[in-house]
Amino acid sequence: MLSPVILVPAVLNGLMTGAIYALIALGLTLIYGVLHIINFAHGALLTAAMFAAFFTFHWFGIDPYIAAIGLTPIFFCLGYVLQRFIIGPAAHGEDRNILLVTLGLAVVIENALLYGFRADTRTINLPYAFNVVEIGSAFLAVPRVIAFGVVIVVALALWLIMRWTDTGKAIRAVAQEKLGAELSGIDVAHIYAVTFGLGTACLAIAACLLIPTYYVNPSAGNAFVLVAFTIVVLGGMGSVTGALLGGLFVGVVESLSGLYLGESLGQIGIFVMFILVLLFRPNGLFGEHA
Amino acid sequence: MKGYAPILLAVALLATVPLISSSNVVLNFLVMALLIALAGQGWNLLGGYGGQYSFGHAAFFGTGAYVTAIIQMRYGVNAWLGFVVGIAAGALVGAVIGALSFRSGLKGSYFALVTLAFAEVLRIVASVTPITGAGVGTLIKLDLRPEAFQFQSRAPFYWIVLGMVGISLILARMIERSRFGAYLVAVRENEDAAKALGVDATKVKLVAMTISAALTAAAGGFYAQYYLFIDAGIAYGPWISIEALLAPIIGGIGTVFGPLLGALVVKTLGEVAKLVTGGAPGLDLVIYGGVLILVVAFAPQGIAGIFNGLHRRIFRRTQPAEPDRG
Numbered sequence: 159m160l161s162p163v164i165l166v167p168a169v170l171n172g173l174m175t176g177a178i179y180a181l182i183a184l185g186l187t188l189i190y191g192v193l194h195i196i197n198f199a200h201g202a203l204l205t206a207a208m209f210a211a212f213f214t215f216h217w218f219g220i221d222p223y224i225a226a227i228g229l230t231p232i233f234f235c236l237g238y239v240l241q242r243f244i245i246g247p248a249a250h251g252e253d254r255n256i257l258l259v260t261l262g263l264a265v266v267i268e269n270a271l272l273y274g275f276r277a278d279t280r281t282i283n284l285p286y287a288f289n290v291v292e293i294g295s296a297f298l299a300v301p302r303v304i305a306f307g308v309v310i311v312v313a314l315a316l317w318l319i320m321r322w323t324d325t326g327k328a329i330r331a332v333a334q335e336k337l338g339a340e341l342s343g344i345d346v347a348h349i350y351a352v353t354f355g356l357g358t359a360c361l362a363i364a365a366c367l368l369i370p371t372y373y374v375n376p377s378a379g380n381a382f383v384l385v386a387f388t389i390v391v392l393g394g395m396g397s398v399t400g401a402l403l404g405g406l407f408v409g410v411v412e413s414l415s416g417l418y419l420g421e422s423l424g425q426i427g428i429f430v431m432f433i434l435v436l437l438f439r440p441n442g443l444f445g446e447h448a
Numbered sequence: 449m450k451g452y453a454p455i456l457l458a459v460a461l462l463a464t465v466p467l468i469s470s471s472n473v474v475l476n477f478l479v480m481a482l483l484i485a486l487a488g489q490g491w492n493l494l495g496g497y498g499g500q501y502s503f504g505h506a507a508f509f510g511t512g513a514y515v516t517a518i519i520q521m522r523y524g525v526n527a528w529l530g531f532v533v534g535i536a537a538g539a540l541v542g543a544v545i546g547a548l549s550f551r552s553g554l555k556g557s558y559f560a561l562v563t564l565a566f567a568e569v570l571r572i573v574a575s576v577t578p579i580t581g582a583g584v585g586t587l588i589k590l591d592l593r594p595e596a597f598q599f600q601s602r603a604p605f606y607w608i609v610l611g612m613v614g615i616s617l618i619l620a621r622m623i624e625r626s627r628f629g630a631y632l633v634a635v636r637e638n639e640d641a642a643k644a645l646g647v648d649a650t651k652v653k654l655v656a657m658t659i660s661a662a663l664t665a666a667a668g669g670f671y672a673q674y675y676l677f678i679d680a681g682i683a684y685g686p687w688i689s690i691e692a693l694l695a696p697i698i699g700g701i702g703t704v705f706g707p708l709l710g711a712l713v714v715k716t717l718g719e720v721a722k723l724v725t726g727g728a729p730g731l732d733l734v735i736y737g738g739v740l741i742l743v744v745a746f747a748p749q750g751i752a753g754i755f756n757g758l759h760r761r762i763f764r765r766t767q768p769a770e771p772d773r774g
Contacts, residue, residue, distance in 0.1 A: 195557065196560070198503075198560075244741065247745065248744055248745035249744070249745075250745075250748070253556055253557070254499070254501060254556070255748070257501055257557060257560055258501070258693075258740060258744050259740075259741050259744055261503065261740070262737040262738070262740035262741040262744070264737070265690060265734070265736060265737030266733075266734050266737035266738055266741070268733075269730040269732075269733035269734045270734050271730075272729055272733075273729065273730030273731045273734060274730075276729075376730075387561060387565075391561075426569060426572050426573065429565055429569045433566065433569065436549075436561065436562045437548055437549065437562070438552065
């Protein structure tokens with residue numbers, strides 16, 4: 159059973175899938191780390207981004223990897239506007255309200271897509287989608303390898319932004335001490351919106367990486383986001399490194415459990431892991447105990 | 449009796465509807481609205497009075513529905529007994545999920561997440577295991593006898609669900625006025641302070657969740673008998689989790705009549721959306737989501753809050769000392 163000929167490709171493929179999970183989780187954890195809210199609209203926004211990537215290819219024939227260059231800033235602005243003009247003002251600063259507002263947004267976005275595009279499942283055909291790269295005994299699909307590379311670049315870029323730019327410093331300041339940051343002249347509402355925008359921009363990139371190998375329908379994003387929730391909790395809410403490592407880890411676990419247990423049980427495996435982690439390690443595997 | 453009179457009056461008024469109109473469309477609409485009011489009252493006990501927002505009340509609705517259906521189809525048990533067992537099973541699921549999450553100290557977003565995850569696990573399990581009919585769903589055999597909890601016309605169904613809503617209203621009022629209700633509200637407002645005063649917060653939340661689950665399971669069991677068909681997407685799908693929280697929030701969170709008012713408004717909006725679009729899927733939920741955001745933003749106390757505000761504004765001048773509101 160444990161022959162390396164099967165195991166190595168499974169692990170490598172798991173890492174590739176895990177990279178995309180990590181990117182989605184990165185957006186979620188960034189928003190949580192700064193705004194201290196769980197964004198229940200994350201899944202619906204991912205679906206919206208996948209539709210955007212699908213239609214830029216379908217209508218204009220623009221390759222998803224190139225579309226990402228345009229879609230990322232658009233989704234950044236979308237996230238910024240959502241937080242600044244809808245979530246922020248509607249929530250009156252209460253966590254319970256934020257939960258409900260993001261849930262409301264999720265319901266609106268998902269069903270607007272359902273209303274507009276019906277429940278049909280759509281896929282795109284890229285000429286190189288089935289090309290493979292050979293690494294040892296493993297054949298890896300080209301889109302997955304590209305995705306893995308892009309995620310690493312994005313994570314690095316995000317790290318650089320957070321570390322060296324003024325906006326990044328302001329974001330970290332707000333995350334650590336909101337009142338103190340406000341007193342030093344940082345516009346907290348603006349920083350919140352920028353963070354939400356960054357989290358949403360991650361989704362646009364993830365969508366462009368997903369669409370060459372995955373399908374899109376009005377609930378396509380949900381599956382990924384439940385996985386992302388698991389990763390975020392696993393890696394510790396708000397921890398960027400945790401999200402990256404957690405994403406890769408979950409990708410490998412899913413790939414291996416899919417190999418040994420079959421598809422639908424593999425899906426339950428993620429949920430069971432999620433519930434167990436929530437119940438017993440709500441501060442993450444690496445965090446201190448609750 | 450003060451405080452119970454409006455409940456009896458509302459139920460009595462609603463009970464006359466089948467005598468006035470025999471239109472199936474009207475009754476169908478009201479049955480669905482009352483069903484949501486019942487499930488919503490369940491959510492309201494835990495979320496409204498207790499401040500624990502569940503995003504997964506489908507777990508209880510679905511368990512009530514599946515157990516009611518399976519126990520009579522596979523084990524030949526009487527439908528009424530099956531319904532009671534279904535409610536008990538839903539309550540048990542509530543108690544187990546509650547015990548696990550409250551003992552782990554989950555609250556706020558974490559509690560919302562874990563309830564959502566439990567509902568999704570149950571949905572996936574129900575869509576693959578043979579006992580629930582997997583992807584095909586479970587059909588309850590047509591047997592139009594009152595002993596089998598099936599009726600020729602819709603009116604008896606309507607009175608039954610109305611009766612259950614009446615019980616849920618009285619229950620909510622009783623809890624509101626009891627010591628337990630006071631503990632529950634104390635936990636919602638400030639859990640640490642409540643604990644410091646000697647309230648066993650975990651136990652209070654657990655009891656609330658069990659009652660809450662039982663009410664929502666009753667709605668599920670009734671749904672199964674009314675439509676005679678359920679599948680994983682209906683029973684454990686996110687739609688019921690959303691409608692169960694939407695009704696009390698729109699009607700007035702943490703109030704006795706909130707879920708009923710909210711359910712009537714939500715279902716009316718849904719019907720209007722259907723008329724406008726000719727039944728295209730999605731638009732009703734777009735409206736629900738939009739209304740949810742608007743209510744949170746502009747009317748956090750819901751319709752009941754708007755009524756109370758008007759009431760106070762109108763009567764302030766004529767009645768300087770307002771007696772204890774019921």
